[in-house]
Every structure is written in structure tokens, then in C-alpha cells.
Amino acid sequence: NTKGFIFDLDGVIVDTAKYHYLSWKQLANELGFDITLTQNEQLKGVSRVRSLEIILGWGNKTLSEEAFEKYMAEKNENYLSHIAQMDEGEILPDVPKILNYLQEKQQGIALGSASKNARTILQKVNLFENFQAIADGNNVSKAKPDPEVFLLAAKQLNIKPSDCIVFEDAVAGVTAANAAGMISIGIGSKETLGHADYIFNDFTEIQTSFIDELINR
Ligand code: G16
Ligand code: MG
8 A cells, every 4th residue: 555645845844934934034124124923924835936925015015027036036045044054953853753654664755845945955954865756846837725746746656646645834735735635634733724634733743553544544
């Protein structure tokens, strides 16, 4: 019995949301306004382009196409300076335990992330070798909540979507997994991820017996 287990990156494997936040906040400050942590929730799982559009809306700013590109590049440069400092210590609790268990059970393991920096981050935290397939912001044209990134991950694994399980922390990501016809597992709070098939606060709450159930269903 082989299932495809697809992991989102930011908020599921590592907490890079805090670095995205610092970089977007700096950019907003340059433009003369601020971003709150509550607002930041709405940027989770959202593409870089869409994030800047949303932020400009909050600040009531419009930019020329040229300036928009410049700010996107600047934000990414700033973000990459944080990423450069990352190591294995930033992997979220019990993620390696679950990845190792899935490998032991010979299951398909893929990444399904909106980030264009996904490969770099996996390498920094030394998890690159754990993934058989990587679908990220470089391979898709439609961002979550569109299911494209997860359908691509399933295709790369050569496992049909209905045999795939997605771990997601973002509202848009759970919606995307559901739209792909996959089992969605929300990592976070019941308040925000109520549309997921299962919800856990983090991987420490996920028992291997639950993984077995998913494999055998
Ligand atoms: C992540 C983050 C988003 C970020 C997006 C694009 O998605 O959650 O906040 O805007 O990637 O990242 P980048 O600017 O590195 O291309 P995910 O899908 O891994 O949660
Ligand atoms: Mg995420």
C-alpha cells in the first residue's frame, strides 16, 4: 500500500513565516506604514507577488511595474539573508520522526510549497534527501488555493491524487488540498483550519498509528 504524503514547507516543516514577516515589515516601513502579526496570517501560503499586492493594499500604495519588481527583489534578498543563517535546529518538532517513519514504510514523500526558495531551505536544514519529489513556486503558474502545486507533486510521485495526504498550515493550502481531492491535514488551530479533514496543533500530536491508518485506508 503506497500513499503520497505531501508536505507544505513554511509553517509545516520549518517556521520561515517569521523571516517572511521581518522582510515584509521592513519593506512596508520603507514605504511608510507597518504590518501587524495578525495581518501576517493572511500572507501565509500566498505567493510573493500576491503578498506584495496585499501589503500595498493595506498601505494604500500603488507602485509602477518597475518599482514593484524592485521591491520584490529587495524583499527576497532580505529574506535570503535570514535563510542563510538556518540550520537543522529550525526543523519543527517531530517532523524528522514522521519523515523517517514514512520512509521506513516506503511511502511517497513530496514537498508542495508556494516558495521559490524551497530547495535552498530544504538544503539548509538538511532535509533535501528526504523528498522524492519537489513541487514549488518555480514549477507552478497558479498559486494556492489552486490545487496545481499538489497535483504536480502527486504526478511527480506517480501516485493518484485520491491516494495523497497533504500537511498544511495555511487556509489557502487546505483549500488547495481539498480541491485536489486529497486528504487534508491541518497543522495549526481549529479556528483557522476548520475545513481540513484532520487538525493537529503540530507533529508531536501525530502518532505513528494515525499514519498507519492513513496508509491502510
Ligand atoms: C511560503 C509562505 C508564503 C510566501 C511563499 C512564497 O509558502 O507561506 O508566506 O510568500 O512561500 O515564498 P518565496 O518568496 O520564498 O517564493 P508555503 O507554501 O511553503 O507555506
Ligand atoms: Mg505554509
